[in-house]
Amino acid sequence: MLKYSIYCLSFSDEAYGFYPNIIFFRRDFMMIKEKLDEIRAAARKRIEGSLDLEKLNAARVDFLGKKGELTAVLKGMKDVAAEDRPKVGQMVNELREEIERSLEETKKRLESAAMEAAMAKETIDVTLPAKRRPMGHRHPNQIALEEMERIFIGLGYEVVEGPEVEKDYYNFEALNIPADHPAKDEQDTFYINGEMLLRTQTSGAQVHEMEKGRLPIRMISPGRVYRSDEVDATHSPVFHQVEGLLIDEQVTFSDLKGTLTQFAKELFGADTRVKFRPHHFPFTEPSAEMDVSCFKCGGKGCRFCKGEGWIEILGCGMVHPHVLEMSKIDPLKYKGFAFGVGLERIALLKYEIDDMRLMYENDVRFLGQF
Numbered sequence: 001m002l003k004y005s006i007y008c009l010s011f012s013d014e015a016y017g018f019y020p021n022i023i024f025f026r027r028d029f030m031m032i033k034e035k036l037d038e039i040r041a042a043a044r045k046r047i048e049g050s051l052d053l054e055k056l057n058a059a060r061v062d063f064l065g066k067k068g069e070l071t072a073v074l075k076g077m078k079d080v081a082a083e084d085r086p087k088v089g090q091m092v093n094e095l096r097e098e099i100e101r102s103l104e105e106t107k108k109r110l111e112s113a114a115m116e117a118a119m120a121k122e123t124i125d126v127t128l129p130a131k132r133r134p135m136g137h138r139h140p141n142q143i144a145l146e147e148m149e150r151i152f153i154g155l156g157y158e159v160v161e162g163p164e165v166e167k168d169y170y171n172f173e174a175l176n177i178p179a180d181h182p183a184k185d186e187q188d189t190f191y192i193n194g195e196m197l198l199r200t201q202t203s204g205a206q207v208h209e210m211e212k213g214r215l216p217i218r219m220i221s222p223g224r225v226y227r228s229d230e231v232d233a234t235h236s237p238v239f240h241q242v243e244g245l246l247i248d249e250q251v252t253f254s255d256l257k258g259t260l261t262q263f264a265k266e267l268f269g270a271d272t273r274v275k276f277r278p279h280h281f282p283f284t285e286p287s288a289e290m291d292v293s294c295f296k297c298g299g300k301g302c303r304f305c306k307g308e309g310w311i312e313i314l315g316c317g318m319v320h321p322h323v324l325e326m327s328k329i330d331p332l333k334y335k336g337f338a339f340g341v342g343l344e345r346i347a348l349l350k351y352e353i354d355d356m357r358l359m360y361e362n363d364v365r366f367l368g369q370f
């Protein structure tokens with residue numbers, strides 16, 4: 001077998017022997033070198049062409065693994081002449097390192113590409129419209145109440161609450177409605193027992209406030225009231241009132257008129273006119289009902305105000321001296337005025353709702369309109 005062959009190479013450092021420009025190699029050495037070059041090219045192709053880490057790992061096994069190509073070369077070392085072995089060993093090691101480096105670089109590249117792809121998937125488009133969550137709405141009653149509270153707080157009033165389960169005394173007697181008074185029949189009352197009842201009006205809150213003995217008083221008291229009425233477009237067994245009370249020295253009917261006129265203008269608009277009609281309530285003397293000019297037609301008369309031009313919105317009057325006395329307030333020193341407003345009535349008017357039953361059904365299509 002021909003043991004030597006002549007190769008002409010320009011890389012003198014890879015030469016086995018050197019003669020001016022002509023380098024001599026042993027044939028098996030050259031075969032190994034060729035084999036290593038083949039492996040190098042194949043490995044580069046496989047590694048660089050790996051599209052994912054799994055394929056890259058398979059390439060590692062195929063080139064560097066126990067049954068891999070490079071290991072096979074090492075196993076063939078026994079056929080290499082002893083003097084060539086160090087050089088072959090060095091070349092195999094260099095190739096191994098080169099392949100490892102290339103594997104490592106490709107691994108990093110694939111990992112960062114995978115990371116980038118994952119990040120791209122997670123990208124948030126901040127210009128997309130937000131998902132709308134269904135939102136609750138304030139009830140028209142609540143909107144009207146907050147408006148009324150805002151107006152009276154602006155006039156120096158405080159908001160207090162009275163009990164819904166009430167003694168007969170606070171709901172009737174202390175308000176100058178004795179047992180045999182016809183007003184007690186007018187208001188069909190839910191009694192709990194002989195003494196306790198569900199309040200038929202918020203006026204009892206006046207008595208609780210006066211009994212505290214802190215004067216002067218400027219308060220409004222909103223809350224639920226109960227009457228055994230049948231449900232229809234204008235009645236409900238449970239509805240809401242807002243009571244008002246002012247007590248001080250030298251209070252006159254003019255103060256009442258001025259205060260409630262201001263209230264009406266703020267609630268229904270600055271053009272609103274008011275009218276006080278004489279009326280009767282047991283706990284006020286004199287008493288009146290207040291009408292406001294129809295805010296739909298301005299007072300000319302329309303379907304909304306039933307051709308009247310006026311709409312009744314509240315009851316009021318000067319606190320009856322007997323009522324003051326019963327709550328231990330000296331009627332010679334103190335005077336006061338009071339008023340009571342139906343909250344639903346205000347909300348129905350203000351938002352032009354034509355059936356009170358809508359207020360209690362809690363249909364979100366209705367509530368969403370306010």
Ligand code: DAH
Binds near residue numbers: 316
């Ligand atoms: N409590 C009365 C009612 O339920 C309303 C009322 C009228 C309250 C005149 C008052 C008032 O404070 O002065 O019909």
